[in-house]
Amino acid sequence: xxKPTGFLEIERHDRSYEKPDVRRRSWKEFLKPLPEPExxxxxxxxxxxxxPFCHNGCPVNxxxxxxNNLVYRHQWEAALRxxxxxxxxxxxxxxxCPAPCExxxxxxxxxxxxxxxxxxxxxxxxxxxxxxxxxHPPSHRTGKRVAVVGSxxxxxxxxxxxxxxxxxxxxxxKSDRIGGLLRYxxxxxxxxxxxxxxxxxxxxxxxxxxRTGIEIGVTLPMASLLRDFDAAVLAGGAEWPRDLGVPxxxxxxxxxxxxxxxxxxxxxxxxxxxxxxxxxxxxxxxGKHVVVIGGGxxxxxxxxxxxxxxxxxxxQLEILAKPPERENKALTWPDWPLKLRSSHAHEEGCDRDxxxxxxxxxxxxGRIEALECVRVAFAKGADGRLAMQEVPGxxxxxxxxxxxxxxxxxxxxxxxMVEQVRVALDPRGxxxxxxxxxxxxxxxxxxxxxxxxGQSLVVWAIREGRQCARAVxxxxxxxxxxxx
Numbered sequence: 322x323x324k325p326t327g328f329l330e331i332e333r334h335d336r337s338y339e340k341p342d343v344r345r346r347s348w349k350e351f352l353k354p355l356p357e358p359e360x361x362x363x364x365x366x367x368x369x370x371x372x373p374f375c376h377n378g379c380p381v382n383x384x385x386x387x388x389n390n391l392v393y394r395h396q397w398e399a400a401l402r403x404x405x406x407x408x409x410x411x412x413x414x415x416x417x418c419p420a421p422c423e424x425x426x427x428x429x430x431x432x433x434x435x436x437x438x439x440x441x442x443x444x445x446x447x448x449x450x451x452x453x454x455x456x457h458p459p460s461h462r463t464g465k466r467v468a469v470v471g472s473x474x475x476x477x478x479x480x481x482x483x484x485x486x487x488x489x490x491x492x493x494x495k496s497d498r499i500g501g502l503l504r505y506x507x508x509x510x511x512x513x514x515x516x517x518x519x520x521x522x523x524x525x526x527x528x529x530x531x532r533t534g535i536e537i538g539v540t541l542p543m544a545s546l547l548r549d550f551d552a553a554v555l556a557g558g559a560e561w562p563r564d565l566g567v568p569x570x571x572x573x574x575x576x577x578x579x580x581x582x583x584x585x586x587x588x589x590x591x592x593x594x595x596x597x598x599x600x601x602x603x604x605x606x607x608g609k610h611v612v613v614i615g616g617g618x619x620x621x622x623x624x625x626x627x628x629x630x631x632x633x634x635x636x637q638l639e640i641l642a643k644p645p646e647r648e649n650k651a652l653t654w655p656d657w658p659l660k661l662r663s664s665h666a667h668e669e670g671c672d673r674d675x676x677x678x679x680x681x682x683x684x685x686x687g688r689i690e691a692l693e694c695v696r697v698a699f700a701k702g703a704d705g706r707l708a709m710q711e712v713p714g715x716x717x718x719x720x721x722x723x724x725x726x727x728x729x730x731x732x733x734x735x736x737x738m739v740e741q742v743r744v745a746l747d748p749r750g751x752x753x754x755x756x757x758x759x760x761x762x763x764x765x766x767x768x769x770x771x772x773x774x775g776q777s778l779v780v781w782a783i784r785e786g787r788q789c790a791r792a793v794x795x796x797x798x799x800x801x802x803x804x805x
Contacts, residue, residue, distance in 0.1 A: 322367070322368065322369035322386070322390065323364060323365045323367065323369075323389060323390045323392075323393030323394060324365035324393060327362070327365030327366045327367070327368075327393075328366045328367075328368055328428055331362045331363070331365060331366050332433070333363070333366065333428075333433045333434070333435075333436060334355070334359065334362075334363060334436070335355075335436045335439055336352045336353055336354060336355055336436075336439050337352075337353045338351050338352060338353065338665055338668075339351040339353070341668050341669045341670070344510065344665075344669070345628050345629055345669050345670070346629075347510070347629075348508070348509045348510050348589050348629060349509065349510065349513065350416070350509075350510060350511070350512070350513055351510060351665075352416075354439075354442075354443060354446070355436075355439060355443065357395075357443075360392060360439075360440060360443050361392060361393050361395065363435065363436045363439065363440060364389040364390070364392040364393040364435075364440055365389075365393045366428065366435050366436075367385070367386050367389035367390070367393075367435045368386075368427060368428070369386040369389075369390065370386070370427050373385065373386050374425040374426065374427060374655040375422040375423075375425050375426050375435075375437060377425060377655070378421045378422045378423075378424060378425025378426075378655060378657075379421065379422040379425075379780070380421070380778065380780045380781045380783075380784045381407045381408045381414075381780055381783055381784045381787070382407055382784075383404065383407050383408055383422065383441070384403050384404075384406065384407060385422060385435075385437055387403050388400040388403045388404050388440070388441075388444060389435065389437075389440060391403060392440055392443075392444065397444065397447050397448075397451075398448075398451070398453055400444045401444050401445065401447070401448040401453055401454075404441060404444050404445065406804070407804070408780075408783060409477070409478045409481050409482070409783060409786075409787065410474065410477065410478065410520060410783060411441050411442070411444065411445040412442070412445045412446065412449070412516045413474060413503060413512065413516065413779055413783075414438075414441065414779060414780045414783070415438060415439075415441045415442025415443075415445055415446075416442060416511060416512045417507055417511055417512055417779055418438060418778065418779060418780045419618075419778065420437060420438040421657050421780075422437045422438070423435070423436075423437050423438060424654075424655065424656070424657050424658060425654075425655035425656075426655075427655075429650075429654060429655075430650055430654055432647075449519065454519075454523065455523075456523050456524075456526035456527045457485050457527060458484075458485075458526065458527050458528055459484065459485055459486065459487035459527075459528070460487075461487050462487050462488075462489065463486070463487040463488050463797065463798065464489075465487075465488045465489065465551045465552070465797045465798075466488070466489045466490075466491070466549070466550045466551050467483050467488050467489070467490045467491075467550060467551060467552045467553070467554065467793060467797075468490075468491050468493060468546045468549075468550040468552070468553045468554070469483070469490060469491070469492045469493070469553075469554045469556055470493045470537045470546075470553065470554065470555050470556060470557055470738065471493075471494065471501055471555070471556035471557035471558055471770070471772070472492055472493075472494040472496075472499040472500055472501050472504075472531070473500070473501025473502045473503060473556065473557075473558050473770065473771075473782060474501070474502070474503060474770070474779045474782040474783050474786065475556040475558075475769045475770025475771070475772075475782035475783070475785050475786040475789070476492060476494075476501065476554070476556035476557075476769075476770070476786065477492075477499075477500075477501075477503075477520065477524075477786065478782070478783045478784075478785075478786030478787050478790070479554050479556060479769055479786035479787070479789050479790045479793075480492045480524065480529055480786075480790075481520075481524055481527065481529070481790075482786070482787055482790030482791070482794075482803055483790045483793060483794065484524065484527045484528050484529045485527060486790070486794045486801070486802075486803055488793075488794070488797065489528065489530075490528070490529050490530070491529075491530040491531075491532060491550070492529060492530070492531050492532065493532050493535050493537055493541070494531070494532070494533045494534075494535070495534070495535065495536035495537075495539075495540075496533065496534070497533055497534055498533060498590065499517065499521050499531055499533060500514065500517045501558055502558060502779070503517055503779070504517060504586065505579070505582065505583040505586050505587070506579060506582055506583070506586075506619070506622075507586075507622070508582060508585065508586065508622050508625060508626055509586065509589050510625060510629070511622070511625075514586075514589075514590065536737060536738075537557075537737070537738045537741075538736075538737030538738030538739070538740070538741040538742070539737045539738075542741065543738055543741040543742045544741075547742075547765070547766070551765065551797055552765045552766075552767065552793050552796060552797060553765065553766050553767070554759075554766075554767045554768070554769060554789055554793060555738070555739075555742070555744070555752055555761070555766065555767065555768040555769075555772050555773075556768070556769050556770045556772060556782075556786065556789075557733055557734075557738065557772050558733065558770060558771045558772055559730040559731070559732050559733055559751070559771035559772060559775055559776045559777075560579075560730065560733065560734050561730055561731045561732050561733060561734045561735070561750075562577045562578070562579065562726065562728070562729075562730055562731070563726070563728040563729050563730065563731055564577075564726065564728075565614065565679060565682075565724075565726050565728070567679055567680060567681055567682060568681045568682065569681055569682030569683060569684060569689070570682060572682050572684040572687060572688060572689040573684075573687055573688045573689065574684075574688050574689035574721070574722060574723050574724060575682060575689055575724040575726065576601075576604050576723070576724070576725060576726065577725075577726050578613075578615070578619045578620070578622070578623050578725050578726055578727035579619075580601050580604060581604045581606075581623060581626065581725050582619075582622055582623065582626060584597050584598055584601065584603070584604055585626050585630070604723070605630055605723075606626070606627035606630040606631070606632040606635075606723055607630050607631040607632070608631060608632070608633055609632055609633055609722035609723045610632070610633050610634045610719075610720045610721055610722045610723070611623075611627045611632045611633075611634065611635045611636070611721075611722070611723045611724075611725065612635075612636055612637075612638060612692055612719050612721040612723070612724045612725070613627070613635065613636070613637045613638065613725045613727055614637075614638050614679060614724065614725070614726055614727060614728055615637075615638075615639070615726065615727030615728040615729065616637060616638075616639030616641070616673075616675075617727065617729065618664070619727040619729075620637050620725075620727035621637075621664040621665075621666045621667070622666070622727075623725045623727050624637060624664075624666035624667065624669065624671045625664075625665065625666035625669060627723075627725075628666065628669040628670050628671070632670075632723075633722075634670075634672075634720075635670060635671045635672070636671065636672045636673070636674060636719060637667075637671055637672070637673045637674070638673075638674055638677045638679070638694070638719075639673070639674070639675045639676075639677065640676070640677065640678055640697065640709075641675065641676065641699075642675055642676045642698075642699060643661065643675035643676070644659050644660050644661045644662075645659075645660055645661065646660065646661050647660060648660040676696055676697050676698065677694050677695075677696065677697070678694060678695050678696075678697045678709070678711065679692050679693070679694050680693050680694060680695055680716070681693040682721075682724070683718070689721055689722065689723070689724055690720070690721065690722070691718045691719060691720055691721055692718065692719045692721050692724065693716065693717075693718050694716070694717055694718065694719060695711045695712065695715050695716050695717075696711070696712040696715035697709050697710065697711055697712060698710055698712055729776055730771075730775075730776040731749075731750060732749060732750040732751045732772075732775055732776075733750070733751065733752060733771075733772045735750075739752065742761075742763055742766060743763065744761040744762050744763050744766060744768070745761065745762035749775055751772065751773055751774065751775050752768040752772050752773050753768075754767065754768040754769075754773050756785075756788065757792075758792045758795075758796070759773070759785075759788065759789040759792045759793075760792070760796075765796070767789050767792060767793055767796075768789075769782075769785040769786050769788070769789035770782040770785050770786060773785065787803075787804070787805075788805055790803055791803040791804070791805055
C-alpha cells in the first residue's frame with residue numbers, strides 16, 4: 322500500500338478533455354494527461370484492499386494495487402513490467418476500455434474510485450516514451466506453425482503470446498491494414514493508429530509474419546490452413562451487424578455504422594476518396610441531419626465522427642428506457658452497473674432520445690428524408706418477463722438525411738471461413754468453444770474473442786487471446802508456461 326491515508330487526504334482527479342469547440346476541429350486524441358506528481362497522488366488513493374475487487378472487475382485481472390503502489394513510489398519501469406504481465410496492450414485499454422475495474426473499486430461505493438484507467442495509460446505511455454518497450458523474441462523455436470485469423474485485439478494478443486513461446490506464427494487479415502476493429506472501428510480521436518503500428522513493429526521483430534488482404538475462406542481456402550499449419554485460431558470478431566427491418570430500409574442514406582466509421586479512418590490513414598469508399602460510395606455527415614440508432618459505444622463514435630464532419634444536427638435514439646442517473650450501490654457494487662452514461666461525443670453537439678422504436682423510413686426519389694417512430698414502454702407479461710409495448714398515439718417523425726445503424730452485432734459472419742471450416746456454433750450463432758481449452762469441434766482449430774463470445778469489449782478480447790494462446794501452446798507441446 323503506497324500511502325495508508327491517501328484515500329482520505331487526496332481527492333479523485335481524472336484526465337480532462339480539450340473543449341468541444343477545439344476537439345471538433347481535430348481528428349487527434351484530445352485527452353490531457355495528468356502530470357507525474359499528480360499521478361503519484363492518484364495512485365496513493367489505492368487502499369490495497371484485502372479483497373481487491375478491481376482484480377475481478379478487470380477481465381485481464383490486472384494487478385492494479387501492485388502497479389498503483391509502484392507509481393506512487395516513482396518506480397515506473399517496474400510498474401510497466403507488472404502491467405505487461407497481464408495485458409499485452411495497455412495503450413489500447415488505457416484509452417478505450419470502459420474501466421469495469423473502477424466500477425469494482427472499493428472507493429466507488431461513494432463514487433470516488435481510483436483513477437485506474439488513467440494510471441494504466443500513463444504507465445504504458447511512459448514506457449514508450451522512455452524506450453523501455455522492446456521486442457521479446459523467443460530464446461528457442463519449437464518448430465510448430467500456427468495460423469491466427471483476424472488481427473483485432475484477440476488475434477494480436479494470441480499471436481504475440483504464441484510467438485514469444487517459440488512458435489512460428491502467421492497472422493492473416495482480410496483488410497489492407499492490421500488492427501481489425503482497433504484500426505477501422507475505433508475513431509482516431511479516441512485512439513490514434515500509430516499505437517497499433519508500434520506493436521506491429523515490435524511483433525515483427527519477435528518473428529510474427531503479417532499477411533494482409535487475405536480473407537480465409539474466400540481468397541485462401543480454410544483447407545490450406547489446416548494442411549500447412551499445426552494449429553489455427555479463429556479470431557475474426559463479430560462482424561454481422563444487426564439490421565433495421567422496417568419498410569424503406571433500402572433507401573439511400575441508411576448505412577451500417579462500421580461502413581461509415583471505416584471510411585473516415587481510411588481517409589485519416591491517407592487513402593484517397595476512391596480507395597476509402599470502395600464499393601460503398603461516399604458516406605458523409607457534412608451538412609446533414611444525422612440520426613444514430615443505437616445507444617452504445619459505436620453510436621457514440623458515430624456522433625463524434627459526424628460532428629467532426631460538420632453535421633447540421635445529430636440525434637441518438639435508444640430503444641430502451643432512459644437509465645437512472647445513479648445506480649443503487651447496495652444492489653450492484655462491485656458489479657458493472659446499469660446507469661446513464663454520457664461520452665465525450667454527447668458534449669460535441671448531440672441530442673438523445675430514449676424508448677424510441679423506428680417503424681418506417683420515409684424518402685423521396687429513393688433517398689431518406691425522415692424516420693417515423695413511436696414511443697415504447699416495457700411491462701411484465703404473464704410469464705413475468707419484460708415485454709416491449711408501443712404507446713398508442715405516440716407516432717412522430719425525425720428529419721433524417723443520414724441514418725447510421727449502430728444497434729450491435731449478432732455474431733461472426735457465416736459465409737466464407739465459418740461455413741467452410743464447418744465448426745459447431747452455439748445457440749447465439751457464435752463459434753462454439755469453451756474457456757478452458759478454446760477448442761472448436763474441428764481438430765486443431767481454436768476460437769477466441771468476439772467470434773467465440775459474441776460482441777464484447779476490447780479488454781475481453783485481449784483476455785481471450787491470451788488464454789487461447791496458452792491452450793494452443795499446451796495442445797502443441799503437451800505443457801505450457803504461458804499465463805492464464
